[in-house]
Amino acid sequence: MTSQIFSPxxxxxxxxxxxxxxxxxxxxxAIRKNFDVFGIxxxxxATALGGGVLRDVLIGAIPPAAFTNLGYFVTPLVAxxxxxxxxxxxxxxxxxxQTLDALGLGLFCVTxxxxxxxxxxxxxxxxxxxxxxxxxxxVIRDVLAMETPxxxxxxRSLYAVPSLVGSTLTALLISIDRLNTxxxxxAALLAFVFRMLALRYNWR
Amino acid sequence: MTSQIFSPxxxxxxxxxxxxxxxxxxxxxAIRKNFDVFGIxxxxxATALGGGVLRDVLIGAIPPAAFTNLGYFVTPLVAxxxxxxxxxxxxxxxxxxQTLDALGLGLFCVTxxxxxxxxxxxxxxxxxxxxxxxxxxxVIRDVLAMETPxxxxxxRSLYAVPSLVGSTLTALLISIDRLNTxxxxxAALLAFVFRMLALRYNWR
Amino acid sequence: MTSQIFSPxxxxxxxxxxxxxxxxxxxxxAIRKNFDVFGIxxxxxATALGGGVLRDVLIGAIPPAAFTNLGYFVTPLVAxxxxxxxxxxxxxxxxxxQTLDALGLGLFCVTxxxxxxxxxxxxxxxxxxxxxxxxxxxVIRDVLAMETPxxxxxxRSLYAVPSLVGSTLTALLISIDRLNTxxxxxAALLAFVFRMLALRYNWR
Numbered sequence: 057m058t059s060q061i062f063s064p065x066x067x068x069x070x071x072x073x074x075x076x077x078x079x080x081x082x083x084x085x086a087i088r089k090n091f092d093v094f095g096i097x098x099x100x101x102a103t104a105l106g107g108g109v110l111r112d113v114l115i116g117a118i119p120p121a122a123f124t125n126l127g128y129f130v131t132p133l134v135a136x137x138x139x140x141x142x143x144x145x146x147x148x149x150x151x152x153x154q155t156l157d158a159l160g161l162g163l164f165c166v167t168x169x170x171x172x173x174x175x176x177x178x179x180x181x182x183x184x185x186x187x188x189x190x191x192x193x194x195v196i197r198d199v200l201a202m203e204t205p206x207x208x209x210x211x212r213s214l215y216a217v218p219s220l221v222g223s224t225l226t227a228l229l230i231s232i233d234r235l236n237t238x239x240x241x242x243a244a245l246l247a248f249v250f251r252m253l254a255l256r257y258n259w260r
Numbered sequence: 261m262t263s264q265i266f267s268p269x270x271x272x273x274x275x276x277x278x279x280x281x282x283x284x285x286x287x288x289x290a291i292r293k294n295f296d297v298f299g300i301x302x303x304x305x306a307t308a309l310g311g312g313v314l315r316d317v318l319i320g321a322i323p324p325a326a327f328t329n330l331g332y333f334v335t336p337l338v339a340x341x342x343x344x345x346x347x348x349x350x351x352x353x354x355x356x357x358q359t360l361d362a363l364g365l366g367l368f369c370v371t372x373x374x375x376x377x378x379x380x381x382x383x384x385x386x387x388x389x390x391x392x393x394x395x396x397x398x399v400i401r402d403v404l405a406m407e408t409p410x411x412x413x414x415x416r417s418l419y420a421v422p423s424l425v426g427s428t429l430t431a432l433l434i435s436i437d438r439l440n441t442x443x444x445x446x447a448a449l450l451a452f453v454f455r456m457l458a459l460r461y462n463w464r
Numbered sequence: 465m466t467s468q469i470f471s472p473x474x475x476x477x478x479x480x481x482x483x484x485x486x487x488x489x490x491x492x493x494a495i496r497k498n499f500d501v502f503g504i505x506x507x508x509x510a511t512a513l514g515g516g517v518l519r520d521v522l523i524g525a526i527p528p529a530a531f532t533n534l535g536y537f538v539t540p541l542v543a544x545x546x547x548x549x550x551x552x553x554x555x556x557x558x559x560x561x562q563t564l565d566a567l568g569l570g571l572f573c574v575t576x577x578x579x580x581x582x583x584x585x586x587x588x589x590x591x592x593x594x595x596x597x598x599x600x601x602x603v604i605r606d607v608l609a610m611e612t613p614x615x616x617x618x619x620r621s622l623y624a625v626p627s628l629v630g631s632t633l634t635a636l637l638i639s640i641d642r643l644n645t646x647x648x649x650x651a652a653l654l655a656f657v658f659r660m661l662a663l664r665y666n667w668r
Binding site for chain 2: 086089090091092094095098099109113118119120123124126129130199200201202
């Protein structure tokens with residue numbers, strides 16, 4: 057299993073952190089759309105888990121991890137409560153949320169690529185599925201909220217390209233049999249930094 | 261198999277009744293959106309079968325029941341004809357349709373939870389998949405018709421909470437090994453009554 | 465395997481041609497919606513591969529062919545470049561694109577039906593999945609671009625009915641054990657001609 061980039065405990069913590077911030081972004085959009093608390097929860101779950109669920113369905117990892125790991129399911133509910141009670145505060149720390157979101161992006165494109173490869177997918181397919189893991193939840197979020205997916209819009213800063221960089225690096229590392237905690241973290245970090253620069257300088 | 265709550269014949273009749281009314285709700289929305297007869301059929305099929313198909317894909321019940329049981333597929337086509345030729349009448353008996361829809365909601369959250377558990381999913385995941393069975397088709401219906409999912413909106417009476425109640429009761433009954441025709445029907449009935457009260461008193 | 469209607473080489477060429485034109489239609493919509501180059505690529509991929517991926521997930525052909533055949537994935541990227549650099553020209557040859565799209569429609573409803581049957585689906589389910597193969601990508605394209613699916617609208621010429629004809633003919637041919645290159649091509653051709661007539665005479 058090449059996907060064990062991090063020790064299981066570390067990976068679990070990183071995964072939950074990524075899921076939490078993706079869920080925050082879903083919950084905040086639900087607030088903007090005037091959805092009720094249940095709508096916030098649905099959008100938080102869909103945003104946080106959607107990318108990974110799509111990947112797992114496509115590679116045959118059934119049932120998806122989101123349905124076998126209780127923490128994955130409960131974390132978006134915690135985010136729902138945070139958004140519901142504290143959304144003015146959460147919106148005010150927008151930069152913090154965007155930073156954490158960028159961390160989730162970096163992490164999920166790397167772990168998604170590695171998991172797809174573990175399930176026997178080829179290099180290009182693994183890259184595509186790594187990207188899907190990172191961006192799929194956000195697309196589901198936007199479609200459910202009847203917004204044009206921000207992934208597709210030219211007036212939003214780059215989101216897909218950083219995940220493409222992280223996924224491609226991961227696939228290259230797997231090809232040369234050099235994916236480990238250090239190199240995997242580096243790939244995730246590069247995607248994260250790229251995303252932060254795109255945000256900062258409004259790259260499109 | 262705990263999912264055999266009802267005798268196969270009874271379950272088949274209940275399933276088809278639930279599918280029929282879900283299909284009516286899809287067909288009526290298609291009429292409001294000026295879709296043609298084929299659009300009505302697509303929306304009827306998607307509304308009636310979407311929740312169960314999503315559940316089956318996620319738990320690995322492939323091909324989904326909707327594709328192996330001819331009655332499941334044909335019933336929405338009958339509903340299409342009913343809507344196409346009789347839609348003023350169908351709209352006029354709106355309360356009847358909503359009542360049948362509430363019955364479908366109650367039934368599908370119970371049978372969906374039981375089926376997910378049969379396929380080895382845990383308690384929380386089974387509850388989530390029972391809810392998805394009950395509400396998933398409606399979400400697909402709204403997305404295809406470019407409407408904000410009524411599930412998410414605060415200005416619609418409660419729909420998800422009744423299914424949460426039915427699914428949770430079912431999961432509890434499974435946990436204490438007491439799911440049978442009587443208790444399963446009671447759980448479905450409670451979800452149904454809850455939904456009818458939400459409609460009557462406009463709970464949000 | 466009844467699905468080997470054409471020799472593998474011929475089927476590969478036809479598949480790629482169909483994928484290419486479906487991708488063009490996705491890319492052109494992305495241009496109209498002002499999406500950036502990445503949005504064009506996403507919509508091209510989703511339109512070209514979406515129907516087949518849905519079919520493969522539902523019949524249990526995992527991972528989907530779109531993720532195991534590199535040509536299937538790369539072709540929409542070529543179409544993306546064509547649309548990006550040449551979209552005024554591509555739009556001007558609209559009739560050519562529509563003709564090729566009708567060819568893709570005819571081909572995919574036939575091969576989709578045959579593949580579903582190969583995986584053990586019944587006659588009606590195979591017809592439904594053949595249609596899904598042909599029209600599913602277009603529905604995903606429209607939902608992602610926040611357009612009411614043209615499949616559902618009465619003001620667009622017939623699209624689903626030609627695919628229904630092609631799928632049904634294919635299922636009949638399989639039933640009487642007469643599906644081969646000649647009969648399969650004829651079914652695809654009939655669906656194609658029907659679609660072209662619907663376009664020409666604006667059948668609705």
